[in-house]
Amino acid sequence: MAEKATIARPYAQAAFELARDSQSLKQWSDMLAVSALIASDDNMADVLSNPRMIAADTASIVIDVSGDNLNEEGKNFVRLLAENHRIGVLPEIAILFEKMRADHERSQEAVMISAFPVSDAQRNKVAAALKVRLGRDVTLKCEINSELLGGAIIKAGDLVIDGSARGSLEKLANDLRQ
Numbered sequence: 001m002a003e004k005a006t007i008a009r010p011y012a013q014a015a016f017e018l019a020r021d022s023q024s025l026k027q028w029s030d031m032l033a034v035s036a037l038i039a040s041d042d043n044m045a046d047v048l049s050n051p052r053m054i055a056a057d058t059a060s061i062v063i064d065v066s067g068d069n070l071n072e073e074g075k076n077f078v079r080l081l082a083e084n085h086r087i088g089v090l091p092e093i094a095i096l097f098e099k100m101r102a103d104h105e106r107s108q109e110a111v112m113i114s115a116f117p118v119s120d121a122q123r124n125k126v127a128a129a130l131k132v133r134l135g136r137d138v139t140l141k142c143e144i145n146s147e148l149l150g151g152a153i154i155k156a157g158d159l160v161i162d163g164s165a166r167g168s169l170e171k172l173a174n175d176l177r178q
Contacts, residue, residue: 005096008089012096015077016104022073025101029094031066031074036094038065039087048087055082062087106136110156115148115164130156 019028038044039062048058059082063075070078081087102108110130112118118126123140130138134156149165162168 004089004092007086008092008096011077011081011086011089012093012100015093016097016100018073019097019101020104025104027071028074029098029101031070031077032090032094032097034066034069035062035074035078036091038062039090045088055079055085058082058087062090102136107139108134108136108156109139109141110154111141111143112152112154113143113145113148113164114152115144115146115150117144118142118152126152126154130154134159 015028015032016025019025039048044061044065047053047061056079059075059079062078062082063070066074066078078087081090081093108130110127112123112126123142127138127140130140138156147166149169151164151166151168153164153167154161
């Protein structure tokens, strides 16, 4: 069986192009997030992947559980996925869609994990530095991990900057072993 991301890519691309052309990227992000959450729920996944269910029933379940979170285009998208037996790749579609949206909007989400709370000034300074380094607007989320001794770890897509005390000590230990 093909990898889920490979199967999801054309659907994500189609959804992205439709959303971009109708200037509804945020709305599509929200609709895909809700649908993906439903499809990835263990209990729902069992029901939705039942081979005895017909496509219309599978689509109806996702649409009904989504409530008012899907517009007519979103409902049609879910129906298309159900007809093609692709409801199970909704989480991958949502992830790929968000990557396409971020590229289109020249934005990047980043996470800064620190041992202690970060001030707004520190947050703004890190976000500004990341904006320069990545060449795009950065939305910075901050998390606290008390296991870090000090410093911070920053993750933005594939980029990981380990400025934690633990990371520095590990680097020093590796350098000393060589």
